[in-house]
Amino acid sequence: MKNEKLIRQIVLGFKPYQGEISPEELAKQLGVSKEDILPLHANENLFIEKEWILEKIREAISTLDLRSYPDPETVETREAIAEHFALESSEIVLGNGSDEVLDILTKVFIEPGNETIILEPTFGIYRFFTLLLNGKPQTVLLNEDFSPNVEAVLKSVTPRTRIIFLCSPNNPTGNQYPKEGIKRIIEESGCIVAVDEAYADFADYTLLKWINDYENLIVLRSFSKSFGIAGLRIGFAATNSELADIIRKTVVPYNVNKLAQKMVVVLIDSWDYLYKKILEVKEEREFLYNQLNKNENLKAYPSQANFLLLRVVKPHYTAKSLQNKLLSKGILVRDRSDLPLLNNCLRITLGPRKINQRLLDSIKEAFSEEP
Numbered sequence: 001m002k003n004e005k006l007i008r009q010i011v012l013g014f015k016p017y018q019g020e021i022s023p024e025e026l027a028k029q030l031g032v033s034k035e036d037i038l039p040l041h042a043n044e045n046l047f048i049e050k051e052w053i054l055e056k057i058r059e060a061i062s063t064l065d066l067r068s069y070p071d072p073e074t075v076e077t078r079e080a081i082a083e084h085f086a087l088e089s090s091e092i093v094l095g096n097g098s099d100e101v102l103d104i105l106t107k108v109f110i111e112p113g114n115e116t117i118i119l120e121p122t123f124g125i126y127r128f129f130t131l132l133l134n135g136k137p138q139t140v141l142l143n144e145d146f147s148p149n150v151e152a153v154l155k156s157v158t159p160r161t162r163i164i165f166l167c168s169p170n171n172p173t174g175n176q177y178p179k180e181g182i183k184r185i186i187e188e189s190g191c192i193v194a195v196d197e198a199y200a201d202f203a204d205y206t207l208l209k210w211i212n213d214y215e216n217l218i219v220l221r222s223f224s225k226s227f228g229i230a231g232l233r234i235g236f237a238a239t240n241s242e243l244a245d246i247i248r249k250t251v252v253p254y255n256v257n258k259l260a261q262k263m264v265v266v267l268i269d270s271w272d273y274l275y276k277k278i279l280e281v282k283e284e285r286e287f288l289y290n291q292l293n294k295n296e297n298l299k300a301y302p303s304q305a306n307f308l309l310l311r312v313v314k315p316h317y318t319a320k321s322l323q324n325k326l327l328s329k330g331i332l333v334r335d336r337s338d339l340p341l342l343n344n345c346l347r348i349t350l351g352p353r354k355i356n357q358r359l360l361d362s363i364k365e366a367f368s369e370e371p
């Protein structure tokens with residue numbers, strides 16, 4: 001291969017990220033319009049009206065001069081976030097999606113050979129960024145009920161451990177971790193504990209306030225889920241000001257574009273609407289969970305996020321066959337069977353009632369057909 005000697009070994013060995021087929025591609029394959037496809041594979045927000053977001057974009061963009069660079073200090077946005085989440089703006093580091101914040105964090109803490117602890121099954125990006133820096137991800141399996149095995153996590157800590165990633169609510173299992181266990185890990189590990197709260201607005205609690213109590217705690221939040229702007233790419237980390245100052249020093253200049261920064265300010269101003277949508281997500285979660293569990297071929301797990309994890313328990317039937325059946329009906333869901341503990345599991349994003357009803361009808365139909 002050209003340039004092989006020049007490319008880092010770890011990069012040469014990387015397998016490309018394998019997502020599901022895109023809604024556009026599926027629409028093309030099925031010969032239908034993109035509007036007929038249900039994108040239930042990426043945990044996006046399907047409750048917020050597309051038109052409502054566009055209206056807010058128009059409002060935000062009308063105040064901007066896009067010929068000039070964004071504010072590198074991101075002052076206005078951090079102040080709005082600080083007020084909304086009851087933080088100090090000095091405690092916030094913004095990123096181009098919380099994905100970028102995770103990239104930044106690993107760069108701050110991981111030297112080659114350092115370790116991170118990752119509670120599997122979980123979001124794949126913690127492993128990806130650790131490996132990219134020649135770090136060594138150490139896996140600790142969740143318990144059968146998907147709660148963290150706190151003893152095992154603490155036992156896995158070595159002098160080389162730098163970050164313990166806790167995703168709570170966890171993607172893809174949906175459960176929020178008990179506070180007591182997280183507290184023990186923060187207090188006893190001696191490592192940076194990064195709690196990824198991308199879905200916390202749909203859950204019972206947030207640990208944002210704990211950043212005042214623990215200097216090794218970093219909480220990550222995303223605007224892609226409860227705020228519905230996955231396409232704009234913005235998220236943040238919250239931690240004590242001293243550490244936030246250090247992390248901010250490493251951020252690429254202008255990493256968050258002007259429109260994303262302004263939209264967060266505008267959306268925080270419209271929180272009443274977004275909050276109503278969060279309540280709708282929770283109602284639909286209850287509805288879909290109950291309906292799915294009425295189907296003897298399935299087991300749905302309780303969720304604190306905007307998606308449900310579903311296990312196919314019909315004998316001689318796999319999650320893959322159900323996924324393929326749904327695909328043929330224009331419904332995209334994520335097969336998570338490749339992850340530990342998740343044999344025959346699909347992850348399904350919640351939608352408003354009409355969408356959930358079409359999903360339920362399609363699942364019923366799928367099970368009545370040959371696998």
Ligand SMILES: Cc1ncc(COP(=O)(O)O)c(C=O)c1O
Nearest residue numbers: 097098099123171198222224235
């Ligand atoms: C647990 C978790 N963290 C972070 C992200 C990335 O979010 P963002 O869109 O803010 O980069 C996701 C996206 O699905 C996620 O599931």
